[in-house]
Amino acid sequence: MxxxxxxxxxxxxxxxxxxxxxxxxxxxxxxxxxxxxxxxxxxxxxxxxxxxxxxxxxxxQNPKPSISNPVAVQLPQPNRTVIKFSMRSGKRKSVKPVMKRFKRLDWGGWIRTKAGRHKHMWKKSAGRKRRLRQHVLVNSQQATLLDKMVTKYWKRPRHYINDPYTPYHTREEFRETRRKPVKY
Incomplete structure (x- = not known):
């Protein structure tokens, strides 16, 4: 209005x-x-x-950044919040880049690799290469968004042969989610 x-x-x-x-x-x-x-x-x-x-x-009025006024106009950052729907049936569709870049764990968390892990390896130190091989767990806000971007089919537990993510599928560090008794 x-x-x-x-x-x-x-x-x-x-x-x-x-x-x-x-x-x-x-x-x-x-x-x-x-x-x-x-x-x-x-x-x-x-x-x-x-x-x-x-x-x-x-x-x-748009404030202009200067030395005395450091407040700059914030431009919107690009982000992926796309939730796709089928034109024929009206059902939600899975977003393909989410399934390609992320892996859903059995307890509802999402895991991903670090960006740029294969780029310009010749100029990265050994410690940085080791850190790039590690995986990252997304936060709860991102996990909720990723759950909206995939269908129920991709939220089911998946069991693969020689799955490298097997140790991450259980959460033994919390009392509520622990399945095995603690050894003292």
Whole structure:
């Protein structure tokens, strides 16, 4: 609703009554807390001579990074939150890169290899090569997202011959998930 009002006002098509009630002078940003309130705080309505020759102009204030103002505009980072659906049946489909890059453990966790483990090996030290051979467990937020991106078929326990992930399929370190008694 607010976005529609701002667009209409910016194009000077009509003058909504709710916008005309706002102040006619732009309000400067005094502190960092003014930037973090909401989108409507960042709106200013001005009628300065340097702006368009309309009764009013709606603009959004973007803070520019400088030495005195280190707050920069955060661009959205690319991420994979795609949940695919079949056009024919309407059911969820598994996302292929998830099944290719991650392995689901029997207790619900996900494990993956480190990125860049085969790239430019000639310039990596022996310790770094050893760390790149290790696997990483994803956090709970990522595990929940990955569970949404695959179907029930891929959530079932899988038993492969000579599976290198066999020691990771059980969680013996927690009392609630332990299956074998502790040896003292």
């Amino acid at each position: 607010l976005r529609a009002i701002v667009c209409i006002a910016a194009r000077n098509l009509t003058r909504p009554s709710c916008v005309s009630r706002l102040a006619a002078t732009p309000k400067p940003i005094d502190s960092l807390s003014d930037l973090t309130r909401s989108f409507s705080t960042l709106l200013r309505i001005g009628n300065a001579p340097g702006q368009l020759r309309t009764p009013f102009t709606v603009t959004a």
